[in-house]
């Protein structure tokens with residue numbers, strides 16, 4: 001590693017000295033960024049293929065989102081929901097219009113929006129479906145990632161996320177991802193919802209079999225079960241459709257969004273649903289001090305405008321196809337599989353993905369392993385042809401060096 005005796009090293013030492021060690025990041029200390037490029041504390045440039053886990057789909061430091069942030073920051077930043085503000089309504093109007101739902105409930109982080117969806121589905125289970133008190137079940141899937149709260153890790157099949165964090169929240173049933181028959185068998189009269197990622201991001205960019213989501217959705221309709229799509233990572237153009245569910249032409253009952261909703265400037269998330277369902281929340285049931293705050297709302301309006309006006313979904317489809325073709329043209333005994341959709345790509349390796357991640361980092365590309373043997377490639381959607389060529393050249397070099 002060539003970060004010894006550098007400014008970067010001093011920042012890494014500060015992190016290690018004063019921070020809890022709940023992450024193992026790359027040895028890359030970002031000082032500033034623009035579009036798809038990052039510059040470290042020593043001035044070296046990197047292509048960002050992580051995009052803050054798809055929160056920066058619009059590219060780093062987009063001038064239009066920045067302007068919205070600065071303007072709103074000098075007016076009012078936080079009111080709490082004890083009163084109203086001029087930004088939340090226009091934000092929710094834009095969000096619901098774009099996503100095709102009647103109503104939205106704004107939160108901050110992704111996991112809070114997932115929690116919101118779970119509470120709404122349970123409420124519906126008792127009040128509308130007539131499930132006996134405290135018996136509601138939500139079906140989740142092996143290898144899922146929905147966040148890190150105590151309840152959400154109760155739905156996880158990943159030992160590392162759960163170890164010594166029990167006791168867990170009951171009411172989750174885990175079935176194998178991609179197996180429609182197993183899902184059908186798991187549905188009981190007490191099932192209020194399934195909670196699913198249309199493509200599993202953290203799980204290693206797992207694309208389910210063709211037709212699976214559509215079957216799962218149809219089963220939900222047949223058995224009076226809500227379909228909750230967690231599109232926190234796959235949403236807002238990442239997969240070459242506005243939402244990954246669009247690929248299968250299905251509309252979830254509850255859509256959960258976050259990450260790119262505010263272009264990386266602010267944590268903004270939301271759960272969306274139609275009229276009768278979302279109206280099951282009444283004053284006092286649920287909320288958040290920062291949810292729907294004017295600063296986050298103003299930023300999210302600009303982030304959604306950028307997404308639409310710059311046609312980022314179409315760009316993801318085009319750039320994703322070009323990148324996928326380029327990656328597949330590189331033959332290497334270390335590569336077992338390359339999969340994904342749009343600009344959410346996973347490279348399954350025969351060696352630990354950390355090795356390729358480090359070899360790429362040495363050559364100016366930031367990409368991270370997920371689930372040991374998978375390297376995820378998910379650059380901002382604004383990536384151009386030159387940057388794709390740069391990435392492919394470094395990818396070829398890195399594989400050869402290994």
Ligand SMILES: *Cc1c(COP(=O)(O)O)cnc(C)c1O
Nearest residue numbers: 109110111145146147230232233
């Ligand atoms: C990142 C992510 C979350 C959690 O979002 P946070 O903002 O980290 O709480 C939930 N679901 C999916 C699919 C994600 O990728």
